Amino acid sequence: EKLVGQEFSIISFCDGENCAHFPPVQDHKRAYHGDLGPNTGGMGSYSCADHLLPFLSAADVAEAQKINEATAAALLQEFGEGYKGILYGQYMSTTSGQKVIEFNARFGDPEALNLISIMESDLLAMCQAVASGTLSQDHARFLPMATVCKYAVPSGYPQSAVKGCPVDVTAVENQDLLYLGAVAEVDTPQGKVLHATGSRTAGVVGVAPTLEDAEKIAEAEANRVWGAVWHRRDIGTVRPRTNLSLLAP
Ligand code: GLY
Numbered sequence: 001e002k003l004v005g006q007e008f009s010i011i012s013f014c015d016g017e018n019c020a021h022f023p024p025v026q027d028h029k030r031a032y033h034g035d036l037g038p039n040t041g042g043m044g045s046y047s048c049a050d051h052l053l054p055f056l057s058a059a060d061v062a063e064a065q066k067i068n069e070a071t072a073a074a075l076l077q078e079f080g081e082g083y084k085g086i087l088y089g090q091y092m093s094t095t096s097g098q099k100v101i102e103f104n105a106r107f108g109d110p111e112a113l114n115l116i117s118i119m120e121s122d123l124l125a126m127c128q129a130v131a132s133g134t135l136s137q138d139h140a141r142f143l144p145m146a147t148v149c150k151y152a153v154p155s156g157y158p159q160s161a162v163k164g165c166p167v168d169v170t171a172v173e174n175q176d177l178l179y180l181g182a183v184a185e186v187d188t189p190q191g192k193v194l195h196a197t198g199s200r201t202a203g204v205v206g207v208a209p210t211l212e213d214a215e216k217i218a219e220a221e222a223n224r225v226w227g228a229v230w231h232r233r234d235i236g237t238v239r240p241r242t243n244l245s246l247l248a249p
Pocket of ligand 1: 041107109110111
């Protein structure tokens with residue numbers, strides 16, 4: 001079934017019976033500005049202070065959350081044992097509702113970087129509640145802040161990424177919101193340096209009361225990742241997305 005719309009992610013923790021939902025996030029998987037080019041692991045992502053997305057109403061979010069809950073319930077019914085862990089639902093918001101693209105039994109990357117950065121409740125306590133079967137929505141509380149994550153990636157990524165080029169992340173101002181990815185620490189005569197190993201190098205996250213300000217912070221931080229790397233400047237600017245099917249010959 002071909003689905004036309006906007007993709008978004010709803011991550012829920014499950015304790016076998018109950019789910020605690022994280023706010024929706026939109027990832028940008030295409031490599032180039034304007035959502036063009038080859039697919040990647042995700043070039044960056046954003047979430048909004050109202051815990052909705054510009055194209056998603058509260059009812060749309062609730063619809064997707066209910067699908068996650070129904071999926072957890074179906075797993076319990078199918079296997080006679082509840083699923084304990086992270087249920088990461090990837091959705092397409094279409095004119096006929098929220099449609100499932102896929103489920104993963106893991107965090108979304110980069111979505112997790114957005115969400116962990118504004119988590120108000122305690123992640124460890126939530127994991128303990130998953131283990132003990134006492135999970136409630138109160139375990140997943142988030143600050144009313146917008147987030148933008150941008151990944152710096154090696155030159156040539158994804159098809160022909162350069163490997164082994166030095167990168168310097170020391171200029172990134174908020175080191176707490178710097179998430180290293182495909183890097184290796186290498187001993188050199190000048191001391192230890194980081195080398196990009198070919199996939200997404202480092203994610204930086206901007207957090208602010210508005211999406212506009214969160215984007216500005218993330219953009220400035222991404223520019224502080226030195227080396228033969230680049231990032232998408234448009235993530236978090238919520239520009240109209242290109243409908244690739246219109247460009248097809
Ligand atoms: N955000 C894409 C993924 O984690 O698979």
